[in-house]
Amino acid sequence: MNNLETLFIPEEIKNKELAGKLVVVIDVLRASSTIVTALVNGCNGFIPILSPELAKEEAQQFEKERVLLGGEREGKKIEGFDLGNSPREYKREVVKDKTIIFSTTNGVKTLEMVKDAHRIIIGSFLNLQAVCNYCTNYQGDISIICSGKEGQFSLEDAACAGMIIHSLRDVSFSGHKEIDANLTAQLLYEKFGNNILKLLRKSQHGRYLESIGLDEDLKFCSQLDFFDIVPIFRDGIISI
Amino acid sequence: MNNLETLFIPEEIKNKELAGKLVVVIDVLRASSTIVTALVNGCNGFIPILSPELAKEEAQQFEKERVLLGGEREGKKIEGFDLGNSPREYKREVVKDKTIIFSTTNGVKTLEMVKDAHRIIIGSFLNLQAVCNYCTNYQGDISIICSGKEGQFSLEDAACAGMIIHSLRDVSFSGHKEIDANLTAQLLYEKFGNNILKLLRKSQHGRYLESIGLDEDLKFCSQLDFFDIVPIFRDGIISI
Incomplete structure (x- = not known):
């Protein structure tokens, strides 16, 4: 039986040995x-x-018209970049048929660290059920990897992992309910349930984003199962 | 106001910058x-x-009669060592007036990593209230550092941190209830309360220790406030 x-x-x-594993990279606020x-809105990758x-x-x-620079430092758009790290900026009219060169503090670092995995997908509340379906169909071990914040634990990523684990509770994995981090992530799910906006507003990074005027991003990122896609990272590019 | x-x-x-901070090192199973x-039982350090x-x-x-080698790899006594890592081995008649040279997988590594802190103390369920009293009287920022298991999250250390945070809830720290990891640690405390043996038996490392015949260690380590001392690590030695 496989591990989760x-x-x-x-x-x-x-x-950890990631070879052979499916890795789900989570960075709820906001890279994931x-x-x-953006991929739903027709971005190339x-x-x-x-x-x-x-x-x-x-x-x-x-080619200049096929590419955009996106990303953040301290939550804010990087100087000289076209876009920040707010999902609300990545509208169809902006990103369709464009490739985004993307640099963020946490999520991008995680992607760099997991590149030896067999398969890498991107998870968030926005596409949670799609990610769960992907996991259900995957034949092999799965690691859900929270990006955290500058090397520290983050509430929103852990709770998102907890919701995935909860959703996969009836899928047969080997003793995954008995893994310390899974159990703890699930407790966070039980604490906040589907009240994701409350969770995001409680989290340190959510409160930071609010403090710089980005409360609307919390609302956007809190929409559960809003999109039905699973971004896959392979050969250096994330696409669907 | 200080941080916790x-x-x-x-x-x-x-x-993290640890200079100026009090660090509480936790490795419930079993180094802490x-x-x-052992220190209660008269060991020198x-x-x-x-x-x-x-x-x-x-x-x-x-001098040969003043020293003992103690520690573990994979939970078991190291070849050529006098003692393993079971607190039950560290009886008065064995350790009194002896210095223990101590090598364990997780706790010792954490001690190495925190050595730049202003003050380093050792916390466990056995001396939880004594640690809380020490924290209450400390003038400065406090980091509770869980040793985890081979670089991974561990339930028992996080829950012990949660109990400390819960116990310090009426002490004035700067917004410590709003820190993601504190909130999560407290959830674990709320989940298990004072049923520490249940918690230890639920944890991955607790189940591993049971599997190698060390269930009695879980019982021992689960005794809340059994001892009233605070070990301090300074100048390379842990003593009281």
Whole structure:
């Protein structure tokens, strides 16, 4: 039987063998939510790049009208970039047929750390059921990896993992209810249930985003099963 | 006002400044519990050493009758060592006036990682209230650091942190109830309350220890406020 585990912090990957596994990368606020939204809106794909400088170099490999620079530092748009990290910016008229070169603080770092996995998908509340369906059909071990915040635990990612684990409760995994992190993630799900906006407003990063005027992003990211797609990261690009 | 935070995994320390802080190192199963017990039983102190080989070298600096080698790998006594990592082995007649050279998988690694902190103390369920009193009187920021298990989240350490945070709920810290990890640790406390043995038996490492015949250790480590001491780690040695 296959395993299903949660890692609360990407640094936990270090002692893990990811080859052969399905990895679900979660960064609810906001990289995961932004990627899902943009791909629904017809964007070609996201190329995650750690540093803004290298992202700018990468963008020069594309025809100018086919590429956009997106991402954030401290939650705000990077100087010289076209877009920040708000899913609401990634509208159809902006992103259709464009490739996004994407640099964010946490989510992009996680993607870099998991690149040895067999399959990498992007999870958020926006596409939660789609992710669960993907997991149900996957034949192999699954790691749900929370991006956290600058190497620290984050409530919203852990609770999203908890909701995935709860949704997969009737799928046969090997003792996954007995894994410490799974049990804890599920407790967070039980605490907040489907009141995701309350959860996001309670979280440290949610409160930070509110403080810089981005409460609307919390509302957007709290929409459960709003989209039915599963972004897949392969060969350096995230697409559907 | 001072801060109180929980780190679920020692690797979270990397992005933290510990200078000036009080660090509470938790490794309920079993390094913390063993250290507390041995010091109550008259042991001189613990010298934590990462590798068993270096521990053996260090022991040679002492008169033979004044030193013992203690610790574990995979929960079991290390070859050539005098003691394992069961607090029940560290009886008065064994450890009185002895220095323990101590090498364990998780707790000792955490101690190595926090050595830049202003003050380092050892916490467990056995000395929980004593640790809380120490925290209450400390003038400065406090980090409760869970040792986890081989770089992974562990239920019993997080729940112990949650009980400390719960106990300090009426002490004035700066917004500590709003920190993601504190809130999650407290949820674990609310889930298990004072039923610590149930918690330990539920945890992955607790079940592993049971599987190698060490259920009695879970019972021992589950005794709340059994001892009234606070071990302090300074100048390379843990003592009271």
